[in-house]
Amino acid sequence: MSKKSSHSPFAPISRRRLIQTAGAGAALAAVPAFPRRLLAADPLKVAAIYTVPVEQQWVSRIHKAANAAKDRGDIEYVFSENTSNNDYERVMREYAEAGHKLIIGEVFAVEDAARTVAADYPDTAFLMGSSFKEDPAVPNFAVFDNYIQDASYLSGIVAGGMTKSKNIGMVGGYPIPEVNRLMHAFMAGVRELAPDTKFQVAFIGSWFDPPKAKETAFAQIDAGADILYAERFGVSDAAKERNILAIGNVIDTQADYPDTVVASALWHFEPTLDKAIAEVMAGSFKAADYGVYSFMKEGGCSLAPLGTFEGRVPADVMALVAEKEAAIKDGSFTVEINDEEPKSS
Amino acid sequence: MMEAFDILLTASFWVAAIRIASPLIFATMGELICERAGVLNLGIEGIMVAGAFAGWVTVYAGGDLWFGVLVAALAGAAFGLLHATLTVPLGLSQHVVGIGITLLATSLTYFTYRIVLPEVTSPPKIEAFQPLPIPVLSDIPVVGPALFAQTPLTYLAFVVVALTAWILYRTPLGLAVRAAGENPAAVEAQGISVAVIRIGAVMAGSALMAIGGAFLTMSAFNSFFFEMINGRGWICIALVVFGSWRPGKALLGAILFAAFDAYQIRLQQLTGGAIPYQIFLMMPYVLSILALILVARRATYPKALMIPYQKGER
Numbered sequence: 178m179s180k181k182s183s184h185s186p187f188a189p190i191s192r193r194r195l196i197q198t199a200g201a202g203a204a205l206a207a208v209p210a211f212p213r214r215l216l217a218a219d220p221l222k223v224a225a226i227y228t229v230p231v232e233q234q235w236v237s238r239i240h241k242a243a244n245a246a247k248d249r250g251d252i253e254y255v256f257s258e259n260t261s262n263n264d265y266e267r268v269m270r271e272y273a274e275a276g277h278k279l280i281i282g283e284v285f286a287v288e289d290a291a292r293t294v295a296a297d298y299p300d301t302a303f304l305m306g307s308s309f310k311e312d313p314a315v316p317n318f319a320v321f322d323n324y325i326q327d328a329s330y331l332s333g334i335v336a337g338g339m340t341k342s343k344n345i346g347m348v349g350g351y352p353i354p355e356v357n358r359l360m361h362a363f364m365a366g367v368r369e370l371a372p373d374t375k376f377q378v379a380f381i382g383s384w385f386d387p388p389k390a391k392e393t394a395f396a397q398i399d400a401g402a403d404i405l406y407a408e409r410f411g412v413s414d415a416a417k418e419r420n421i422l423a424i425g426n427v428i429d430t431q432a433d434y435p436d437t438v439v440a441s442a443l444w445h446f447e448p449t450l451d452k453a454i455a456e457v458m459a460g461s462f463k464a465a466d467y468g469v470y471s472f473m474k475e476g477g478c479s480l481a482p483l484g485t486f487e488g489r490v491p492a493d494v495m496a497l498v499a500e501k502e503a504a505i506k507d508g509s510f511t512v513e514i515n516d517e518e519p520k521s522s
Numbered sequence: 523m524m525e526a527f528d529i530l531l532t533a534s535f536w537v538a539a540i541r542i543a544s545p546l547i548f549a550t551m552g553e554l555i556c557e558r559a560g561v562l563n564l565g566i567e568g569i570m571v572a573g574a575f576a577g578w579v580t581v582y583a584g585g586d587l588w589f590g591v592l593v594a595a596l597a598g599a600a601f602g603l604l605h606a607t608l609t610v611p612l613g614l615s616q617h618v619v620g621i622g623i624t625l626l627a628t629s630l631t632y633f634t635y636r637i638v639l640p641e642v643t644s645p646p647k648i649e650a651f652q653p654l655p656i657p658v659l660s661d662i663p664v665v666g667p668a669l670f671a672q673t674p675l676t677y678l679a680f681v682v683v684a685l686t687a688w689i690l691y692r693t694p695l696g697l698a699v700r701a702a703g704e705n706p707a708a709v710e711a712q713g714i715s716v717a718v719i720r721i722g723a724v725m726a727g728s729a730l731m732a733i734g735g736a737f738l739t740m741s742a743f744n745s746f747f748f749e750m751i752n753g754r755g756w757i758c759i760a761l762v763v764f765g766s767w768r769p770g771k772a773l774l775g776a777i778l779f780a781a782f783d784a785y786q787i788r789l790q791q792l793t794g795g796a797i798p799y800q801i802f803l804m805m806p807y808v809l810s811i812l813a814l815i816l817v818a819r820r821a822t823y824p825k826a827l828m829i830p831y832q833k834g835e836r
Contacts, residue, residue: 230636232643234644237643352799378795382803392541393787396791410745520795
């Protein structure tokens with residue numbers, strides 16, 4: 178019941194009541210009017226607020242980690258998807274009022290408003306995707322982002338080893354820090370093996386306009402690109418139609434493009450979420466930057482298995498990937514974090 | 523500098539321009555038909571979303587591609603009927619109803635999407651329309667690939683323009699539609715119901731808007747995204763004005779806008795990041811506004827546009 182009702186985007190209040198009722202019934206809890214004692218074995222009540230449907234790439238990683246925690250019995254998990262930024266503050270308040278202990282989400286477009294809400298609910302922990310750092314003045318508001326530059330860098334090495342024209346096209350949504358730093362890390366990886374590569378960088382001014390991303394990718398292929406960095410949906414489709422290669426980002430799409438997507442930088446949200454759950458359970462949650470839990474040495478990102486491209490990437494390229502991966506993990510090599518807008522070269 | 527000019531001579535540029543124009547052509551013709559009958563249809567953006575979803579989900583559920591186009595058209599016509607019921611017999615504000623239809627159609631689409639696909643981990647894909655080169659004609663340099671190596675839906679877009687122009691200017695039905703937008707009392711005097719003409723025009727126009735939306739999910743791309751219409755509907759409202767409410771000129775406007783768009787994404791790669799990307803994204807819109815100023819000043823709009831007609835009232 179909770180599963181089904183949690184998909185309705187329209188009535189958060191009634192949905193939450195439904196879930197509470199269902200949860201209480203299932204646990205054979207005491208009369209709801211009594212405050213339940215917080216036992217260590219009690220699953221933590223977690224709510225998520227997403228601005229897009231849960232199958233969109235970035236959010237899907239958070240949703241996956243939350244479902245995994247739910248399946249382990251660590252948390253009770255409810256979520257609102259496709260919440261518009263205008264409604265974001267209201268939904269945050271509703272979840273906080275309803276007694277959720279940890280609220281996760283993305284506040285890239287409502288940074289100030291979200292911090293104001295958090296200040297009003299000091300007993301609720303907020304872990305939000307944000308372009309900014311934590312603020313000690315709001316001690317219950319921690320931030321995260323997909324700092325998967327380590328994996329992007331490794332995917333760049335693969336691209337550098339595979340490009341023949343030394344011309345790589347990159348299509349992004351908007352040049353915000355999380356997009357920029359991954360593009361820079363990817364380019365740094367490419368330059369390891371192909372230092373004179375020409376990069377074509379374009380932004381389409383939209384997160385979800387695959388036809389436009391595809392047209393932009395076509396333009397880059399026309400201009401000589403033989404590998405595309407697929408930051409947006411639609412780019413791999415252009416690569417597939419023109420029989421060139423693509424590098425994936427955040428999720429592994431190789432199953433859909435078996436002869437196109439060579440390598441992907443995957444984001445794993447589990448370390449970030451599990452850390453936050455542990456902190457809240459221990460009562461030690463505080464303002465912090467959880468971005469580090471997306472780093473490779475924390476298990477927050479990885480290079481996807483080559484899969485269909487096993488044996489098609491030169492062995493010396495994969496040897497360099499393995500060497501750099503080991504260096505990243507033991508701390509002897511750090512991928513530079515550069516949040517500036519990347520430009521075409 | 524020469525490179526910037528050379529882009530205009532490449533076939534792939536014109537192929538892209540026509541491809542980008544295709545959804546706009548459908549939706550612009552749809553809006554034009556509504557407005558020629560005297561009804562401004564601001565439901566266009568939402569109807570395109572609904573059409574994009576209806577067509578795509580039909581194919582996803584196992585339907586034939588052309589059957590998907592038909593379902594998209596029917597979904598559009600249904601929203602058109604709702605719009606027309608509120609604006610024609612009831613005579614409500616066309617602005618308010620139109621915006622309302624857009625909000626309703628987008629939300630209802632998302633609602634339906636979630637009911638049909640409650641548990642998907644990534645947006646599902648369909649086998650979309652593939653390019654169908656027409657023998658001989660597609661071998662003509664530049665023009666051939668641009669006009670004759672597109673998907674069947676693009677060909678349909680051009681057929682729709684020709685059909686719209688022919689019906690509007692060469693048939694009694696078209697005369698009645700145009701008259702309903704200019705002088706509805708005269709239509710009524712001929713014994714023709716203005717309400718029927720207007721409702722029919724809005725339904726037909728909305729069906730075309732929906733096919734325009736379906737082009738994005740069934741030809742330009744093969745998957746449905748909630749925000750993928752991304753303002754294209756609003757562009758079409760401007761294109762109708764640009765085209766002075768004439769199908770031929772509106773077609774040119776759509777192609778011009780799409781060409782600007784195809785041009786800016788290519789130009790963006792030439793400048794090596796010296797000019798902010800926002801300037802390029804803005805270009806098609808700025809140029810369209812300039813063109814609008816030049817062209818639309820002499821345009822005569824349908825005299826009864828946005829004026830509800832109540833039988834017997836004076």
